[in-house]
């Protein structure tokens with residue numbers, strides 16, 4: 667059975683979507699552990715309540731960023747994950763750590779990359795006048811919010827949208843595409859060719875480009 671380790675920092679709703687999909691769809695994989703860089707994040711409570719092994723690598727508990735990165739890398743290495751999922755993990759990982767998990771580390775980002783990498787994506791999308799926004803699941807490369815794109819969910823920006831209404835709709839799309847992308851990866855159905863990722867033998871309803879209301 668493959669081992670997934672999920673890294674979180676905050677609310678943990680994407681982590682929960684993964685836990686739900688893993689158990690409801692009876693994946694041939696398990697969430698081996700959740701690692702949080704914040705000891706009191708809601709994600710920690712959610713992981714505990716689900717009985718998932720929780721490791722806290724407190725970002726404020728180290729003298730330097732390097733010491734934190736070292737501890738995070740050691741914690742991950744001990745868990746021997748087949749796949750690492752960054753599900754709202756709000757730290758930039760060092761290149762050396764990313765390179766230890768080539769095409770074995772996924773990230774969910776709340777924009778249609780390559781548009782709006784980084785923070786405050788919903789506000790930036792609204793301010794830009796874009797009519798379409800969304801979310802992206804991608805393999806992680808050392809560059810921030812970059813790497814081969816596995817799946818994207820797009821939705822229309824409405825005139826009445828505020829940052830919070832847009833964020834809520836994007837989040838609900840995230841909860842759909844993240845488990846889907848993880849499952850495709852676990853099933854060995856993703857072929858990576860440079861920046862492009864192709865899904866093997868997609869069924870009629872399966873697509874890497876999804877449209878949400």
Ligand code: GRF
Nearest residue numbers: 677678679680754774775776
């Ligand atoms: C999500 O929007 C994710 O895309 C971004 O941070 C947010 C985390 O939300 N990277 P949650 O902790 O999964 O609820």
